[in-house]
Amino acid sequence: MSREEILAAGAPIARVYGEPLTDVPEDLFIPPEALRVFLETFEGPLDLLWYLIQKNRLDVRDIPVARLTEQYLAYVEAMRRFDLDLAADYLLMAAMLLEIKSRSLLPRARATLEEGEEGDPRAELMRRLLEYERIKRAARALADQPRAGRDFLWAGPIEWGHTPQRPQPEASLDRLLEAWTDILQRLRLERRHEVAAEAVSVREAMSRVLRRLRHAAGALAFATLLEPGQGRLGVAVTFVALLELCKENALHLEQREPFGTLWVRPAEAAPPTESLATEP
Amino acid sequence: MTSGQFSTKRIVEAALLASDEPLPLEALRRLFEPDPGADILASVLAELQQEWRGKAVELVCTASGWRFRTRAEIQPWLDRLRAQRAPAYSRAVWETLAVIAYRQPVTRGDIEAIRGVTLSTQVLRTLEARGWIEVVGHRNGPGRPALYATTQRFLDDLGLRHVTELPPLAELEAMLEPGPEAKLKDEDEDQGT
Amino acid sequence: MTSGQFSTKRIVEAALLASDEPLPLEALRRLFEPDPGADILASVLAELQQEWRGKAVELVCTASGWRFRTRAEIQPWLDRLRAQRAPAYSRAVWETLAVIAYRQPVTRGDIEAIRGVTLSTQVLRTLEARGWIEVVGHRNGPGRPALYATTQRFLDDLGLRHVTELPPLAELEAMLEPGPEAKLKDEDEDQGT
Numbered sequence: 001m002s003r004e005e006i007l008a009a010g011a012p013i014a015r016v017y018g019e020p021l022t023d024v025p026e027d028l029f030i031p032p033e034a035l036r037v038f039l040e041t042f043e044g045p046l047d048l049l050w051y052l053i054q055k056n057r058l059d060v061r062d063i064p065v066a067r068l069t070e071q072y073l074a075y076v077e078a079m080r081r082f083d084l085d086l087a088a089d090y091l092l093m094a095a096m097l098l099e100i101k102s103r104s105l106l107p108r109a110r111a112t113l114e115e116g117e118e119g120d121p122r123a124e125l126m127r128r129l130l131e132y133e134r135i136k137r138a139a140r141a142l143a144d145q146p147r148a149g150r151d152f153l154w155a156g157p158i159e160w161g162h163t164p165q166r167p168q169p170e171a172s173l174d175r176l177l178e179a180w181t182d183i184l185q186r187l188r189l190e191r192r193h194e195v196a197a198e199a200v201s202v203r204e205a206m207s208r209v210l211r212r213l214r215h216a217a218g219a220l221a222f223a224t225l226l227e228p229g230q231g232r233l234g235v236a237v238t239f240v241a242l243l244e245l246c247k248e249n250a251l252h253l254e255q256r257e258p259f260g261t262l263w264v265r266p267a268e269a270a271p272p273t274e275s276l277a278t279e280p
Numbered sequence: 281m282t283s284g285q286f287s288t289k290r291i292v293e294a295a296l297l298a299s300d301e302p303l304p305l306e307a308l309r310r311l312f313e314p315d316p317g318a319d320i321l322a323s324v325l326a327e328l329q330q331e332w333r334g335k336a337v338e339l340v341c342t343a344s345g346w347r348f349r350t351r352a353e354i355q356p357w358l359d360r361l362r363a364q365r366a367p368a369y370s371r372a373v374w375e376t377l378a379v380i381a382y383r384q385p386v387t388r389g390d391i392e393a394i395r396g397v398t399l400s401t402q403v404l405r406t407l408e409a410r411g412w413i414e415v416v417g418h419r420n421g422p423g424r425p426a427l428y429a430t431t432q433r434f435l436d437d438l439g440l441r442h443v444t445e446l447p448p449l450a451e452l453e454a455m456l457e458p459g460p461e462a463k464l465k466d467e468d469e470d471q472g473t
Numbered sequence: 474m475t476s477g478q479f480s481t482k483r484i485v486e487a488a489l490l491a492s493d494e495p496l497p498l499e500a501l502r503r504l505f506e507p508d509p510g511a512d513i514l515a516s517v518l519a520e521l522q523q524e525w526r527g528k529a530v531e532l533v534c535t536a537s538g539w540r541f542r543t544r545a546e547i548q549p550w551l552d553r554l555r556a557q558r559a560p561a562y563s564r565a566v567w568e569t570l571a572v573i574a575y576r577q578p579v580t581r582g583d584i585e586a587i588r589g590v591t592l593s594t595q596v597l598r599t600l601e602a603r604g605w606i607e608v609v610g611h612r613n614g615p616g617r618p619a620l621y622a623t624t625q626r627f628l629d630d631l632g633l634r635h636v637t638e639l640p641p642l643a644e645l646e647a648m649l650e651p652g653p654e655a656k657l658k659d660e661d662e663d664q665g666t
């Protein structure tokens with residue numbers, strides 16, 4: 001419903017409480033539900049003020065602050081009765097209006113805005129009202145502008161008759177390092193040292209062991225995991241990797257008799273009965 | 281000029297229809313080897329526009345480039361196919377967008393100052409999610425507030441090539457006349473969908 | 474038969490070009506009021522097919538309905554169109570890859586714990602599809618989570634012979650020493666994919 005429609009349906013039922021109001025605006029005498037909807041149409045104090053100025057055919061360059069303030073307060077009071085979510089913004093404006101009103105009652109500085117904005121406390125209010133009104137009109141123009149999805153649709157993309165060959169993003173060691181550095185930076189900020197520097201080779205050996213186990217599709221003798229070319233360090237690394245994997249529950253180590261073959265078995269391939277052979 | 285079986289014109293047409301985004305002239309030039317040059321392509325595009333004149337689809341040039349789109353006149357037919365209609369935005373959304381479009385780059389505080397009312401985060405999120413606004417930087421000062429500006433997508437969706445093509449702001453003089461009661465429409469017409 | 478300014482044919486054409494999925498005959502009938510009937514529409518579609526015959530785009534009827542699609546012959550041009558956009562992996566993809574490279578073998582939960590954010594399945598799929606990571610086993614425990622490691626292909630693509638050739642962590646740690654003030658990087662530089 002537009003404001004006009006709401007107002008057209010009006011009948012004097014509602015009453016406005018608050019300060020004694022000599023000039024209660026007619027449009028506040030409408031059925032409560034219509035009044036609530038009407039009051040909800042205002043976007044804020046500037047919107048309400050502009051409405052009052054237009055309705056009363058006031059000259060924005062020479063605003064009769066006393067009259068405007070009175071009407072404004074009547075509306076704010078009505079909004080308050082409906083518990084509209086307005087609070088701060090409207091009350092702030094009310095305070096500002098009252099201040100302008102009191103200042104304009106002082107004998108000096110009774111000039112209209114054209115004569116000199118200096119000294120007229122209404123100048124800033126006028127400037128804000130006009131700026132907001134411009135934006136409001138621009139907003140309406142934007143909303144009326146034909147737009148994609150409502151007034152027209154983009155044509156395509158139509159299907160490709162052939163599967164496109166998508167180029168792959170480039171592999172970049174720099175990018176990888178940058179990512180890892182970022183992670184470490186974050187960790188450093190969040191929880192110090194929880195991820196300690198650890199030799200890559202152990203982690204890599206862990207992957208290698210798991211990969212070989214997967215290809216073996218079953219258990220492997222520990223010795224077969226040790227390759228001749230590895231050297232002592234390599235053996236040590238592989239052994240540490242195995243221990244680490246056990247700790248992480250990624251595999252089982254099994255030795256069925258003292259000094260017997262040490263079997264390495266991927267965790268998922270460990271049938272419970274068999275793997276527990278050495279236990280009761 | 282032809283490229284094998286199909287003319288340059290037919291290939292440009294197909295590329296525009298097959299692309300999921302508008303194509304600037306430079307992108308169209310790179311379709312061909314050797315590069316036919318900007319002039320040839322410009323005239324090919326003009327010919328295409330001419331060819332499509334009588335159709336319900338037209339070739340337009342927006343901020344991001346060339347693209348085909350359906351004409352507004354047939355939207356009522358197309359709407360019958362759609363399960364859901366385009367979203368309606370509240371006055372708060374449009375006014376916020378207007379402040380950003382005409383006064384960019386602006387902070388949230390600037391928007392609140394102009395509208396005279398607190399801005400809900402939801403409004404900015406709606407506009408960001410639609411791809412119409414984005415943070416383009418931060419203003420120095422307390423809290424380093426984000427600076428918002430409109431995007432190319434915003435211009436594309438409104439069929440504009442540049443921010444200067446936005447509807448002009450109303451002249452101050454026109455607003456100073458104490459007129460009859462202002463006509464205040466609260467929403468654009470697709471309210472309630 | 475016409476519908477206002479545009480013929481049925483033009484409206485069907487526009488609807489097909491603007492639709493992101495094939496439209497069966499029944500859907501096309503819904504465009505019009507009153508329904509022109511299946512026969513009329515069938516002949517309109519046949520006429521359209523005829524009209525587009527010489528173009529680089531064709532109108533076809535697939536199992537799920539009618540749609541326009543580009544002809545296979547112009548694929549080389551379309552591939553060039555796609556090649557123009559240098560695709561890039563998102564920050565999430567690179568960070569996930571980094572965690573897997575340096576901490577392998579790791580579960581999805583490990584990656585999430587280290588990165589401090591939830592990991593989308595899409596990221597892992599992207600890396601698997603690229604052939605850079607693979608599942609090398611499972612960790613015992615609730616859900617038996619998969620253990621990820623980098624592949625030989627990953628090393629090949631980065632020009633490394635062995636994972637140990639990745640810059641050692643100690644060096645990185647040293648690089649980080651100067652202080653905890655993180656470089657403030659723009660989020661949007663690594664958008665995409």
